[in-house]
Amino acid sequence: MHPHQTRKRTIKGYYFASSIQEAIAYLMAHHGESQVIGGGTLLLPMMQQKRDMTPYLADVSRVSSICRVAENDGEIVVGGGNTFARLQQSDTIRARVPLLCQAAEQIRSPQIRRLATLGGNVVSAYGNAHGTVALMALGAEVEITNSTGSQWLPIHSLFVKRGVSRVDSATEIVTAFRIPARRAGQGTAMASLPAAGAQWRSSLVLAINIKLNKGSVVPHGVALAVGSTDSAPARLDEIEDELLDLALDDAKTYDILGEAIRADAVEQHRLDAADGAYDDIPALAAQALERALDMALSDGSSTSTGPTTF
Numbered sequence: 274m275h276p277h278q279t280r281k282r283t284i285k286g287y288y289f290a291s292s293i294q295e296a297i298a299y300l301m302a303h304h305g306e307s308q309v310i311g312g313g314t315l316l317l318p319m320m321q322q323k324r325d326m327t328p329y330l331a332d333v334s335r336v337s338s339i340c341r342v343a344e345n346d347g348e349i350v351v352g353g354g355n356t357f358a359r360l361q362q363s364d365t366i367r368a369r370v371p372l373l374c375q376a377a378e379q380i381r382s383p384q385i386r387r388l389a390t391l392g393g394n395v396v397s398a399y400g401n402a403h404g405t406v407a408l409m410a411l412g413a414e415v416e417i418t419n420s421t422g423s424q425w426l427p428i429h430s431l432f433v434k435r436g437v438s439r440v441d442s443a444t445e446i447v448t449a450f451r452i453p454a455r456r457a458g459q460g461t462a463m464a465s466l467p468a469a470g471a472q473w474r475s476s477l478v479l480a481i482n483i484k485l486n487k488g489s490v491v492p493h494g495v496a497l498a499v500g501s502t503d504s505a506p507a508r509l510d511e512i513e514d515e516l517l518d519l520a521l522d523d524a525k526t527y528d529i530l531g532e533a534i535r536a537d538a539v540e541q542h543r544l545d546a547a548d549g550a551y552d553d554i555p556a557l558a559a560q561a562l563e564r565a566l567d568m569a570l571s572d573g574s575s576t577s578t579g580p581t582t583f
């Protein structure tokens with residue numbers, strides 16, 4: 274898994290950048306033959322398998338500015354080079370963006386958590402990417418930097434289809450994510466279906482983000498994000514709207530939510546029907562909603578007055 278294992282056979286140049294400017298200069302100098310690398314957990318195995326590999330790699334994992342976590346005016350800025358292990362260790366993430374911690378906890382391999390970056394998770398655009406689905410439910414924005422400067426985009430605008438994002442990692446670097454910090458009365462949770470067959474990743478990943486006003490269990494904000502082995506990460510806008518009028522502690526709400534997410538998954542062919550896992554979706558959704566509700570109510574003096582959109 275370490276870069277050096279494949280470097281001798283397949284790679285002409287491997288550059289550890291110490292700044293984003295350096296990384297971009299390297300990409301430009303080898304234009305058409307170069308690519309960004311983060312933890313290499315996806316890219317290096319792919320390069321080992323394929324013959325048409327990219328010969329020059331700009332490694333951004335040692336760039337300190339993209340490994341930061343900072344709080345700024347109610348928002349948390351998370352560098353795109355943060356690994357899942359680092360996110361788990363961050364007190365700021367644990368307290369202010371607990372959904373990202375939950376995402377990291379669901380990645381079962383410690384080696385992957387130690388190497389894999391949040392930026393790489395998003396750019397690779399797989400639906401069953403825990404970090405990406407969490408960021409979708411949080412309504413995060415992503416900062417993309419290239420030789421002409423940086424721009425912030427809503428994360429949901431990045432995905433073209435499963436495995437294809439709008440970030441061109443031959444010229445662009447995901448430098449940061451901007452995430453609204455958790456407020457009182459807000460609850461988040463993530464749940465995954467186990468890997469199917471010989472796969473090593475969850476077959477479906479679901480994230481929920483709810484906001485309650487004090488003394489009410491009818492949410493004034495709901496975000497639901499889902500992704501699977503066979504689909505790109507997506508927000509479930511219609512189901513979000515349906516939940517806005519419902520009491521989240523009512524058993525009927527759990528039935529409505531579970532059935533709606535199951536029906537969406539069937540309609541969008543999110544799973545391989547042969548493995549029969551569609552029937553497990555309602556229980557998964559109920560588990561996530563229950564945990565999100567517990568968190569939202571755990572503040573006691575729930576006083577959320579924040580925006581109702583994510």
Ligand SMILES: Cc1cc2nc3c(=O)[nH]c(=O)nc-3n(C[C@H](O)[C@H](O)[C@H](O)COP(=O)(O)OP(=O)(O)OC[C@H]3O[C@@H](n4cnc5c(N)ncnc54)[C@H](O)[C@@H]3O)c2cc1C
Binds near residue numbers: 440
């Ligand atoms: C055994 C195994 C188990 C896994 N389990 C899980 C799991 O449970 N959940 C999960 O979500 N994922 C899982 N993954 C997938 C993978 O580890 C993640 O998607 C990971 O976050 C990719 O990040 P990386 O830094 O390793 O990306 P890399 O492999 O370095 O790169 C992947 C792609 O992203 C681009 N890229 C990387 N960083 C940047 C950047 N900052 N800017 C622009 N482009 C960039 C690269 O050019 C490349 O195209 C697993 C992988 C393996 C091998």
